[in-house]
Amino acid sequence: MIQSINPATGEEIARFDLHSPQDVDAALTKAVAAQAVWREVPIAERVELLRRMAKVLRANAERYALMITREMGKPLPESAGEIEKCAWNCDFYAEQAPKFLADEVVASTAHESLIAYDPLGVVLAIMPWNYPFWQFFRFVAPALAAGNGAILKHANNVPECALACEEVMREAGAPEGLMRTILIEAKDVAAIIADDRIAAVTLTGSTEVGAIVASQAGKALKKQVLELGGSDPFIVLADADIEEAARVAVKARFVNVGQSCVNAKRFIVEESIADRFVAAYIKGVGELKVGDPMESDTNIGPMARANLRDTLHDQVKRSVASGATLAVGGEFVNRPGFYYAPTVLDHVTPEAAAFTEETFGPVAAIIRVKDADEAIRLANQTEFGLGAALWTKDVANARKLARKIEAGAVFINGMVASDPRLPFGGIKRSGYGRELGYHGIREFTNIKTIWIGPVRSVAAK
Incomplete structure (x- = not known):
């Protein structure tokens, strides 16, 4: 059972049942099947989903902002700004993803060579409570544009926001199962990371939790992007x-x-x-x-x-x-x-x-x-x-x-802030990898070299 508590009053908002192991297994199976189809959809069509996501976010901005403030306590104007920033991020990648992921021809080689950006698969997103919509949508917009699927394990003090993230995807017309929210305890995350159906992991959270997730993902030899603490x-x-x-x-x-x-x-x-x-x-x-x-x-x-x-x-x-x-x-x-x-x-x-x-x-x-x-x-x-x-x-x-x-x-001469146009991430114990910008969208891709040799004609017999 997960409780949603209003930090402005200390009173309970609602309770939510945890997903069972069978529920999680079904979510992973559906995500893998959906992503296998999604990766073949032309990118020009994939980014239309992002545009619809932006429209859903703006159409429900007031309700979602109230939800953020009720569950984690930030002032309502800041919550409204968070929703608009999510929509902007979706619009940005809808516009830029085809360029960011286009094949790159390498002209300096003797034969034709190119670099392609293929999706990795289904990515597990472990997200924090402090920006319950932004942290997820800054990841999911580029990840989906690149052809990946997503499983969201959100912080357990923002379950309403976690389920609302899935609602946005559903209302925007995402393929069934391509993105799912799972409500589970922290102790159950290791098994999800180890599951062969998960291709990579992204985490925004504390340095202590990042070290745990890094060791779990490292043991499974899975790509990670970690955005951790800061001073x-x-x-x-x-x-x-x-x-x-x-x-x-x-x-x-x-x-x-x-x-x-x-x-x-x-x-x-x-x-x-x-x-x-x-x-x-x-x-x-x-x-x-x-x-x-x-x-x-x-x-x-x-x-x-x-x-x-x-x-x-x-x-x-x-x-x-x-x-x-x-x-x-x-x-x-x-x-x-x-x-x-x-x-x-x-x-x-x-x-x-x-x-x-x-x-x-x-x-x-x-x-x-x-x-x-x-x-x-x-x-x-x-x-x-x-x-x-x-x-x-x-x-x-x-x-x-x-x-x-x-x-x-x-x-x-300015204040540090994340911006969809600029890469975002840290060094030392603040993590590794980058989100946002063209660096971010390529994090969960297979940067594939394709070398094409000459085709020799075969003489007719």
């Missing part, structure tokens, strides 16, 4: 536009109630302008409204689960104990649900929990440094390597510094 640095150099950097920094940390792998988490600021930045930052944080996520002017809703809030509070307490200054927040909000006050920790050192660990919630860590060299060194002093932001008016120098930052993406 993204937000570097502010002395010549930056301080007011603008602080304004963007507030959103970069507190969007989605701070529950995103690419939220900025460590704000590394040159000492000479640190007081100005911190003052502007705290002012912006103070203007955030904590409240009912269903209200349009709420900026900070509840955290998704009580245990996540407890973990975050422990990290704050340990950081303060190690010498950090609690500038604002650092406490539960006195109301029903799983709320945590927007929090700023100043004078954080590399020994603090807020520096060494991923803080998945509304807590910002300010680290003061003497110069750009120290900023880059501390930015890289982490096991993670997902995204990074760098603020300076010297863009030419920023281009050079960006090459020194160990991350899958560096945004100069």
Whole structure:
């Protein structure tokens, strides 16, 4: 049995029965059969499904946004934005997939050679709760365009959203069985990964879970794409536009109630302008409204689960104990649900929990440094390597510094965000592989070399 809990109230929304082993077996069998037919459908026809998916998402945007906010607690306007981003992703790949997957002729070889992109088969998608629609649709749109099928194992605190993802596919007219949602416990995932009917695995989740899934998929010799944790640095150099950097920094940390792998988490600021930045930052944080996520002017809703809030509070307490200054927040909000006050920790050192660990919630860590060299060194002093932001008016120098930052993406004078047009993913313990862009659509393809030798004529007898 799976419970759906409203994090704004702590009350149960609904209960769902788990799928039985027989249900899962039937889903896998149908997916394999459907994908065998789907891979032969011309790509020009496959992408029409993506266009219909976008239409279904937009037609039901209000209902789906309410569902997201009800199940995981993000403010309703952000949920609405998530649905529109899913639709945009579908439209993007509907337009670009034929070009991204077209055969490539290799002209430099002596004989005709080409590179083809064939589908792998049925991909198991293990998805998180923090962007319950976006995380799935950013995977499934390119995967389907490439000719694959999909099985979704979603986080068990968003079962309504998980089933709604399948509903979108069904309403869009996807072939029966090509995509299915399975409601199972985490302990049952290993058997699905090992099943010969699964060709590959994609996971967005914590680094700890990623290591488990990687070992399971590796044992079965199956392709994986892993998008895992992050402790993204937000570097502010002395010549930056301080007011603008602080304004963007507030959103970069507190969007989605701070529950995103690419939220900025460590704000590394040159000492000479640190007081100005911190003052502007705290002012912006103070203007955030904590409240009912269903209200349009709420900026900070509840955290998704009580245990996540407890973990975050422990990290704050340990950081303060190690010498950090609690500038604002650092406490539960006195109301029903799983709320945590927007929090700023100043004078954080590399020994603090807020520096060494991923803080998945509304807590910002300010680290003061003497110069750009120290900023880059501390930015890289982490096991993670997902995204990074760098603020300076010297863009030419920023281009050079960006090459020194160990991350899958560096945004100069902007906030890190995923974009269908750009590859997305990390290095180090933030995972491997890429989603989005043309790199993402090719992850779940067999990049096949086809070499064609000369045809010799046969003399007539």
